[in-house]
Amino acid sequence: DTGVSQDPRHKITKRGQNVTFRCDPISEHNRLYWYRQTLGQGPEFLTYFQNEAQLEKSRLLSDRFSAERPKGSFSTLEIQRTEQGDSAMYLCASSFAANTEAFFGQGTRLTVV
């Protein structure tokens, strides 16, 4: 297993378009997290899954954002009607259990023009 994988690495989209990102966690990890990082800030928590159940959502996750993890393996994060303020690095992480380290993917950099 090569770690957490995210696709695509970069995405440029026009304002108003929908985008979808994919994350493949480390195979034996049942917890999967999405974070967003903007310039000069640390990663900000968006949402988390335990297996296929979405257990937590940050207030940062507006109605235009939706995340799924249909079979408890890979996850997708969709942003509808993108806005320029959505431009950021979107990071996925996975962990084996609570209070164990989370391993991050390389991120998807979204630019909304």
Place this chain on the structure above:
Amino acid sequence: DQQVKQNSPSLSVQEGRISILNCDYTNSMFDYFLWYKKYPAEGPTFLISISSIKDKNEDGRFTVFLNKSAKHLSLHIVPSQPGDSAVYFCAAKGNSGGGADGLTFGKGTHLIIQP
């Protein structure tokens, strides 16, 4: 409201010396703390963690110290090497009543190791 604070945006240290990165937190419900290292255009890489029941954890050149009464932790790197130049993030988690399982990150400290 910044619950995890890294007050030094950057730190410059000579190669071979000790690097000390500091982090303060305000939420007393945090009970697990982690340090991550990040290179440009890559995701954060886990370095070391500490549970609130401990005050020190060591892994090779990296040691994390936790002072619960002061709500302060620090990462010591000794000796510092050129490859340590990166942005270091302090992160915390706990039953904070919302985002309980997600990590709360500081803004990071850019460590520069001078030859």
